[in-house]
Amino acid sequence: MSPSSSPERPLPETSSKVPDIAFKWVAAAAAAMIVVLIVLVGWELYHGSRMSLSKFGFGFLWSSQWDPVQDKYGALPFIFGTLVSSLLALLIAVPLGVATALFLTELAPQRLRQPVVMAIEMLAAVPSVIFGLWGIFVMIPWLRDDLFLWLKRYFGLLPLFQGPIYGVSMLAAGIVIAIMILPIITSISREILRSVPNLQREAAYALGATRWEVLKIAVLSYARRGLFGAAVLGLGRALGETMAVTMVIGNRPQISASLFAPGYTLASVIANEFTEATSDLYQNSLFELGLVLMGVAILVNIAAQIMLKSMTGSGPIKVH
């Protein structure tokens, strides 16, 4: 059919432009709102922390002292705790989440898929304080009396598993955060794996690959950038996790090589101390911790973007 076949029905003309333009602007405004919000949050945090910014300068970032009585504040132990607990959570949650997603998209029988997906999404709906209480009363005693002793006995040579065992610890926080970010990592990974074209799998099968080889060379390597993105989203949530973490991490601002030792995170100390912070400098310093947390989140995201870029084109098989 050539365009000349419908000359008697003129196309609707200029009238269709108005909704187009209107939609464009509405969408642009919605997108701009997010940027404006982030900028406003950053500005408020900066504004609220001016006093401590000018008093401590960059020293705030590498001082380990946190003493409200003497009005001396430093963020280093909190930055350390935030990064370590989040990384631990990723180490646990990413393999689990991706494996679950693989099982659900590639291996599980149809009838099983929907119930498992629902169970995972239910996990996302549990309030974080519930995870915290479960952590204190169920997980911590088990960690203290079983898992940690086992780790200490067999891996005690590593500095990671030395020192006294209290139960509440960096590792406990990592495990709780891992459970909390598992749903988001699993559901995004599942969507990504589902979007892998069947052509990929068929091609691999045609080459005589086994099921495992198909997953490895055709599915996972095709989807790895997307899976990396899922991990970054999970990390974003892990960095800001507050309530459950503060209940199991032990809340001691210290830097220790041992995962059995208690720690403290940026989000937790803000939640813990903000309500009773009476001196101005104290409150300013808590604001500055918020600013640091925002900075950490931005830096982590930039690092992720750079890593993502370096992954481009490095896949062994690329169809498109």
Added chain:
Amino acid sequence: MKKYLALLALAAIGVSHASAQMLINGAGATFPFPIYSKWFDEYAKIDPSVRFNYQSIGSGGGQKQILAETVDFGASDGPMSDENLAKAPRKLLHIPTVAGADVVSYNLPGAPTLKLDGPTLAAIFLGTITKWNDPAITGQNPGTAIPDVDIVVVHRSDGSGTSYIWTDYLSKVSPEWKQKVGKGTSVSWPTGLGGKGNEGVSGQIKQTPGAIGYIELVYAKQNKLPFADIKNAAGVYITPSIESVTDALATAQIPDDYRFSITNAPGVASYPIASATWLLVYQQQSDPAKGKKLVEFLKWAFKDGEGMASTLLYAPLPDALRKRVLDTVDTIKY
């Protein structure tokens, strides 16, 4: 039809007018929240024309909001610092209402009732006493079997009046504590684990063999946790109770601005780790109508409200102090 509508509109106006109560806003300390809610509830039956709205956002928020005059009264678990009080636009009164206490709870086999003194507690929280069978502890508890277990110190991780009372007490009984740590709603703890809230600390104590920590008397009693008798300034071991806290209020030195501390009170029957909680009210009220209602409420609270304190496990003010406070309430102008 129009007539009906007009009638309806009139009725609606009538209803809204009848429910136009005066609203008095307050904000601050979380510790006295249950007793304040009870008071506001009971007072609503006596004077239905006024309604109190109290937000338990913490003492820091309470002090900030009353200084900014965004609320009609503030509440704080610790007296305001000179620095903060100087920011008040006009004279701000501290009105003590009720008192509470910290108890020392622990996790030892058989949950014995221990006897402990201040210097020992300070040494434990400084991390210099690390074993339960340390002579400083066993010496005070002859006849009690105390095992050779490591002590695990548990403190509050959130800023709280409970920590303020605790560190205020340790600062009084231990020069070393005063110099190294000091007192505050949050301090730089030399040792130990932080638990969030009374439930976090007591959860930690219950879960950890050899743990020791401080929690509110109310919470310990409601949850039937073991707690120690503490040696007071007169040298007597006192069991924490409402009576022994009220006794501390009666024997402590109380200045006219009511910014006092009753930790380590001198009375023979005084429990040493206790503190009052305060309402913060301007002596010159800015809104005459609200000021009048607020004063009426305060008078009621000190005449009838105090009697409800002990049912909620708060210590009421002793009679002499109550009279003094009532005289101060009389100085509020509106």
